[in-house]
Structures are given as C-alpha cells and as structure tokens.
Amino acid sequence: MTATKGLEGVVATQSSISSIIDDQLTYVGYKIDDLAENSSFEEVVYLLWNLKLPTQSELEAFKKDLADHMEVPDAVIEHLRSYDLSTVHPMAALRTAVSLLGLYDEEADVMDEEANRRKAIRLQAQISSVVAAFARIRKGLDPVKPKQGVSYAENFLYMLNGKDPEAIEVEAINKALVLHADHELNASTFTARVCVATLSDVYSGITAAIGALKGPLHGGANERVMKMLTEIGEEENAIPYIKEKLANKEKIMGMGHRVYRNGDPRAKHLEKMSKELTKLTGQEKWYNMSVKIEEYIKENKGLPANVDFYSASVYHSLGIDHDLFTPIFAMSRVSGWLAHILEQYSNNRLIRPRAEWVGPNTQEYVAIENR
Numbered sequence: 001m002t003a004t005k006g007l008e009g010v011v012a013t014q015s016s017i018s019s020i021i022d023d024q025l026t027y028v029g030y031k032i033d034d035l036a037e038n039s040s041f042e043e044v045v046y047l048l049w050n051l052k053l054p055t056q057s058e059l060e061a062f063k064k065d066l067a068d069h070m071e072v073p074d075a076v077i078e079h080l081r082s083y084d085l086s087t088v089h090p091m092a093a094l095r096t097a098v099s100l101l102g103l104y105d106e107e108a109d110v111m112d113e114e115a116n117r118r119k120a121i122r123l124q125a126q127i128s129s130v131v132a133a134f135a136r137i138r139k140g141l142d143p144v145k146p147k148q149g150v151s152y153a154e155n156f157l158y159m160l161n162g163k164d165p166e167a168i169e170v171e172a173i174n175k176a177l178v179l180h181a182d183h184e185l186n187a188s189t190f191t192a193r194v195c196v197a198t199l200s201d202v203y204s205g206i207t208a209a210i211g212a213l214k215g216p217l218h219g220g221a222n223e224r225v226m227k228m229l230t231e232i233g234e235e236e237n238a239i240p241y242i243k244e245k246l247a248n249k250e251k252i253m254g255m256g257h258r259v260y261r262n263g264d265p266r267a268k269h270l271e272k273m274s275k276e277l278t279k280l281t282g283q284e285k286w287y288n289m290s291v292k293i294e295e296y297i298k299e300n301k302g303l304p305a306n307v308d309f310y311s312a313s314v315y316h317s318l319g320i321d322h323d324l325f326t327p328i329f330a331m332s333r334v335s336g337w338l339a340h341i342l343e344q345y346s347n348n349r350l351i352r353p354r355a356e357w358v359g360p361n362t363q364e365y366v367a368i369e370n371r
C-alpha cells in the first residue's frame with residue numbers, strides 16, 4: 001500500500017453535482033460562466049439539490065420556502081451574545097452556531113430523505129441570518145430580522161447593514177454566492193461526506209465542513225488575501241513584498257490550486273467585479289495591486305489566481321469586515337455541502353481509506369520500570 005500525499009489525483013466518489021474537467025467547472029453540466037452571468041443564487045441552490053433548473057413557479061416556491069425559514073431561534077442569538085466578542089472569529093462562531101441549530105431542530109436525527117431536505121432548507125436559510133446577526137452583535141447592534149420578498153443576497157446585506165442595499169451590491173453578492181456554491185470534491189465537501197457516510201446527521205456534516213473551510217489553505221484564504229493587500233498598502237510595494245514572501249518560501253494567499261492548472265474559471269468573474277466595484281468606490285488601488293500580484297505569480301511561479309483572490313477586494317469594496325469573507329463563502333458553499341450530503345445518503349457506503357505504515361517494525365513491549 002502506497003499513500004498519495006494529500007490524496008492528489010485520487011478519485012474518491014462518483015457525483016452528479018459539479019465537475020471540473022479540463023479546467024472547466026460545471027454545476028450539473030451547466031457552465032459556471034453561464035450561471036454566473038444569468039442565475040440567481042436561489043436558482044443555483046435549487047439546481048444543486050434537484051439536479052435540474054427550476055421553472056419560474058418552482059423557483060418562486062423555493063425562494064418563499066427559504067425566506068420563510070430564515071429566522072434563527074432566540075436561544076441561538078442569545079448564545080452568540082455570550083461569546084467573547086473581542087476575540088471570537090466569526091468562522092468559529094458560525095461553526096458553533098450551526099452545531100447549536102441542530103439542538104433546536106426536532107428533526108435533527110430523523111434520517112429520511114424528506115426530513116433531510118427540510119433540514120437543508122432550514123440550514124441554508126438560517127446560515128446567512130447567523131452570519132449577519134453575529135456581525136451586528138459584536139458591534140453592539142441588535143440583529144435585524146429578515147425581510148420577505150427579497151432575494152437571498154439582498155436579505156443578507158439588509159440583515160448585515162440594517163438598510164436596503166444598492167442594486168450593484170446585491171448583484172455582487174449574488175454573483176459571489178453563485179460562484180462559490182459548489183466545487184466537486186474540495187476539502188470541506190469531502191469532510192462533510194466523510195462525516196455523514198457514518199450515517200451521522202446533517203448538522204454534524206455541516207459543522208465539520210465549516211471547520212474544514214476555515215483553514216487558510218481553503219476558504220480561509222480570502223481573509224488572508226485582504227490582510228496581505230492591507231500590509232502591502234500601496235501599489236508600488238506589491239512586487240517587492242511578494243518577492244520577499246517567495247524568498248522566505250511563504251505562500252501567496254489566493255494563488256495556486258490543487259486541480260486547476262491554467263486558471264480557475266471563477267476568478268475572472270470576480271476580477272471583473274473587483275475592477276468595477278473598486279472604481280465605483282474610489283478604491284482602485286486594491287484592484288491594481290491584485291492585478292500586479294496575479295501577473296507576477298503567473299509569470300514567475302506559473303500559478304493562477306483562485307476564487308479567493310479577487311473575492312477579497314470585492315467584499316472589501318462593499319465595506320464588509322475582512323473576517324466575514326470566509327463566513328460569506330460558507331453561506332454559499334453550504335448549498336454544495338448539503339447537495340453532497342443528500343447524494344452521499346442516497347448511495348451510502350462508509351468512507352474508510354487505509355494508511356501506509358511508515359512507523360517502526362513490531363517492537364517488544366518493555367515494562368515501565370525498565371524503560
């Protein structure tokens with residue numbers, strides 16, 4: 001038995017949800033470019049969970065179902081208030097709050113498909129309310145209740161800022177949510193599948209997945225991209241900063257990808273949005289700096305920008321706190337996790353690979369007094 005480090009190239013499951021073939025990403029066979037240009041996030045969630053695009057009436061019913069389930073139990077909000085708000089990272093708060101939501105869901109351990117789909121709706125609906133509520137509570141503000149009759153993206157911004165967002169802001173968040181929704185067998189999705197393949201419940205699977213997404217090699221990279229841009233400060237410092245990082249063998253956040261070799265097809269949509277939004281808000285330097293870094297890394301390391309790279313300057317120009325970038329990723333990716341969880345349950349087998357033994361050969365036990 002020989003191990004493949006990081007399971008690179010290992011095909012661990014069959015799936016009909018999303019695919020990456022020759023650097024092209026599709027959701028259920030639909031090109032990400034078409035979905036990014038034309039779809040609402042709700043349409044994409046419906047697609048991932050039903051493996052077909054909704055009709056107008058199906059979409060309306062689905063949107064209403066989501067909107068009807070956005071309110072979070074008071075006990076969960078009270079719990080958020082009890083954290084040490086000066087130090088708790090919103091991803092840790094979200095991971096804990098999702099686990100807690102399971103305690104208040106009477107169907108948490110009911111394992112039939114219909115119950116799991118109802119839980120999927122509740123989780124998808126409530127996760128944006130939790131992110132927005134935590135963001136407000138830590139600023140000393142009260143959470144804002146969701147609105148009826150608006151999109152998921154608009155509702156999130158409304159709950160976050162307590163006022164109606166501009167159309168361009170809603171468009172940006174909607175597109176970001178569409179682009180982040182699913183991505184084949186990435187680390188957090190794999191985590192969710194491994195968890196529920198033991199026939200554990202949906203809340204456990206999503207809690208585990210949030211933990212995996214939090215890391216800087218995965219979803220946590222978007223926050224670090226903005227940290228890097230902030231440290232760089234001005235355009236002319238970008239290349240010297242990057243050269244120094246590379247000389248110290250440090251990784252450049254938002255660059256590189258395990259699967260894409262010639263580029264992440266999601267990055268160009270975020271790049272375009274970053275250009276537009278930073279111009280609109282008079283913050284072009286973040287975009288210009290990002291372009292310089294991307295070009296330098298491509299030329300010198302042959303590495304492409306990934307989805308996390310330009311999402312940083314997009315969210316920053318919307319005035320969003322940097323540590324909320326990864327929770328926003330989670331708000332979108334929960335749709336993919338839930339799709340994969342439903343798929344795993346529908347054709348389950350315990351996921352249990354093997355390890356290549358590289359420890360010492362069999363050893364003679366020595367009594368403790370003789371060691």
Ligand SMILES: CC(=O)SCCNC(=O)CCNC(=O)[C@H](O)C(C)(C)COP(=O)(O)OP(=O)(O)OC[C@H]1O[C@@H](n2cnc3c(N)ncnc32)[C@H](O)[C@@H]1OP(=O)(O)O
Nearest residue numbers: 216217218219221250251252253254255256257258306308
């Ligand atoms: C939504 C997402 O999860 S997208 C990914 C988000 N993560 C990041 O942006 C973090 C930065 N990027 C990385 O760490 C990596 O590119 C990963 C983890 C995304 C994928 O990497 P892997 O396929 O595992 O490649 P690995 O980390 O083994 O690196 C291979 C080589 O490329 C280099 N490399 C890879 N990414 C980077 C980077 N961002 N900056 C500098 N060098 C890099 C490594 O140093 C290594 O070089 P070496 O062979 O000389 O030691």
Ligand SMILES: O=C([O-])CC(=O)C(=O)O
Nearest residue numbers: 182183185186187258307
């Ligand atoms: O697929 C991966 O390894 C990481 C990624 O881009 C994602 O999860 O969106």
